[in-house]
Amino acid sequence: MKQSPRDKKLEEVLRSTQLVAGGFMGSDSRHPIEIIEQDIIALEDLGMTTTRLAERMTELTELATPRLGNWIDCAFGKLRVKSEDYKGKLVCPWSHPGHFDKRITTVEHLETGQQVSWTDLNIHMIAVHGFFEGKDAFFRIEPSEIVSILFEQER
């Protein structure tokens, strides 16, 4: 794939470890644009959109934030959610202005024990950039996993 200078710069920023420990790409050798395209297709196959997914993630983070550090049952007792605050701020690698609190939200599906975690920056990157991070990146979110945890109870 021939890269435009802009795409090349994006890849460099996402692979660098300056913004987050380990970078956003993990061991993934694909270009970020390819990762985004493939994850969007995976979401579409599940009948899901980045907008709807990001809204659900925001809802759960907002539900958990007032009781920081405590599990809260939700989704009629199918899920529980917890948010934890860490010192520091995260910035968008696409260099959007502003900072994201280093808050980590974890959701557990009580029947299956499956868990998924995200930061506020993950929500932004999914909503605005369609980016779920590279394979093995610390906060890589697998589209099929998060959809099955957050939405399965609705089916």
Ligand SMILES: [Zn+2]
């Ligand atoms: Zn951004």
